[in-house]
Amino acid sequence: MWPEIRKFASELPLVGPALRSAYRKAHGLPDVGGAQSDAPDFRYHSWIERRARERAGDYPAPTENAPRFDILTLVFNTDPEVLRKTAASVFAQDYTNFRWVIWDNGSSNAETRAALAEIAKDARVKFHRSEQNLGITTGHLKALELCDAEYIALLDHDDLLYPDALRINAWHIVNFNRPDFLYSDEDKCDMQDRRYWPYFKPDFSPALLLDTGYTCHLSVVKRETMLACGAFTDPSVEGAQDWDMALRVQEFLKLNYKDRIVHIPEILYTWRGVPESTAVRGVEAKPHVIAAQKRCVESALERRGSQKLTVAPSSLFPDADGHWRICREEKIVQSEIDAEAEFCFSLFPDAAIVVGRSVDGAGRVVGGPAFWGSEGALAVRGAGSYATDRDFFCMNQMHCNVATFLNAPFRARPDIVDQKNLREYPTLWMADLCARLLRAGRQIIYSPFIVESGESAPVSSDDELLRFIRAHHDLIRDDPFYSPFCSLKSESLYSIVEPAERAAVLNPLFEKAGVPLVPTERYELGRYARLRRKNP
16 A cells, blocks of 8 residues: 555655655654655654764864864844844854854844844954845855955854854864865754754765755855855855855865865754745745756856756756756757766766666666665665655755666766676676775766666675675765765665664674674764775
8 A cells, every 4th residue: 555655645746745754654764855844853853962962072172273263144134032042052162263253234123133232242253234135145245255264154044053063063174184165964943943854965966966055054165265266256146155155166176076075974053944934945935046046057057168058947846946957958869868978977077977777667666876884785775666756855856976876777988887897796796886986086976867667686695795895894884975873774764773773784794794893882973084085
């Protein structure tokens, strides 16, 4: 019965969120899917409170070359109580080398202005009032002129920082050779400050960034980089200026982005779900944002010199909700997979492989992107689900970078495919190639528009699987595009689990392979990041 309901839900977007929510609850899965109409699951609140305590010793404040931050916030007629809570989260930072730069963008509300006057008395605040509302983009640009710190942290006027947000950023800045751009995971809270909807983000994914502004909160950028890349200079992206900034930073860094953009896999920022915000209602709350998002993608293509490409709503999202597909202006007769490969290879010079999904006769996924560590080594993401189903934050309906794949249609650059390892890995040779490409800093890009018929993948022998684990256990234990806090069981991907539950999936095979085991008492963080730092 449930498979039929799943298929029905995926085909009827108006009732789909409610039915997908019912399916997840019936199967004990997290209620944090892509649709923002799904009911919040406040069980997460207790987990993140505990995680914030547990990580206190993981990221000590630097004692040498400690960075200084300017937290930049625009304010316009903000509810004074909400504004005071934002201020409390800033003043509660346990890293003290910062200043809070507040730009009042022409507030007319007397209570807001009174709250700002009260906040501005704190010596850590640099306050400026504009007599008129300059808009979000121009307001940010003007406020940036007041900043002089090495790093700028962007904080919206009604949101919250976790108390260790700046300290954890400072630790990463020192340990990652002072990168240009850092972004963290985020969650949301209601008006009672209960946390929900955690967004566990992948490591930097150029393909995903061209589809959606996923890096958004918390973004911390070098001031000189922010100025050099032209951030906040285009009023046509009003409402999507954070996304535009991230695209510009990546373009400014060119292929150096691999070493200069750092993802912090910790939740450091809370997006407040006020009734009129996109945190609650999505882009429906601010319809002008849809046009701004489209302009973000269009202007990025223009800056990159991409010719004869146009931006249109994605056919995978039936409503005009801010999801886009880049297409050719002129139609060329070629297969979907060849068209997608040509598009991805042209936009991403370091892309080596473009991959899609294979489905059986019923439309269920039997091959596609895989997570390292899933089911102890690797397993197809969403195997058994319908290709039209949406997974965590609709990730399977957008282009994105992936670490590996199994049993899926793909195209590779001519110099990439090397089948010399077929004898050693008869069923896992492509996964072995993906591991080697990942170590070399090459991209593997998933396209949701490539769907072809296929059959279930052959099962690897125990001997082949153990050889594979010995060769790549460092990647298997820490997929760069999957959260270290989430389940490795195929039926509950993206569910938050305890360290012992992840260890129970990995350690039986690791023990057989004779490689170091995964700890059972604490989360294992940053192993892949440390590898990357040593071998850029």
